[in-house]
Amino acid sequence: MIESPTIKPGSVIVYDTGDISKGLYYYVVTAIGLRESYPSHLIQAYARHRKNSIALSWDLVPGVDEYRIYRGTSPDQFDGYFTVSGGYLCDTGYGILNEESLNPPV
Numbered sequence: 259m260i261e262s263p264t265i266k267p268g269s270v271i272v273y274d275t276g277d278i279s280k281g282l283y284y285y286v287v288t289a290i291g292l293r294e295s296y297p298s299h300l301i302q303a304y305a306r307h308r309k310n311s312i313a314l315s316w317d318l319v320p321g322v323d324e325y326r327i328y329r330g331t332s333p334d335q336f337d338g339y340f341t342v343s344g345g346y347l348c349d350t351g352y353g354i355l356n357e358e359s360l361n362p363p364v
Contacts, residue, residue: 260290260291260292262288262298263319269314270301273311275309276351277352278311278312283312284301284329284333287327289322294362302333313346314346323343326340339362340355
């Protein structure tokens with residue numbers, strides 16, 4: 259099994275630019291190799307204004323070059339995910355892949 263990514267302490271930053279609506283958002287990160295890893299610990303970020311972006315970073319997993327970041331407005335149900343090749347995401351509200359009842363592996 260692939261090691262789960264670790265979200266860096268203090269790495270979640272909310273910016274006052276972007277297109278994320280005001281509210282509480284939840285994120286987990288998985289590593290993608292031959293299989294998808296178990297998710298990182300759940301983190302949350304609060305968008306304070308009408309238009310925000312949320313940035314987060316995590317430690318890279320050895321031998322992995324693709325990560326999936328799940329985002330939701332509930333801690334147990336995610337609305338979609340982003341796929342990136344490094345240890346950083348700035349969620350501006352665009353580029354999320356939406357699927358119904360989407361959750362990371364457990």
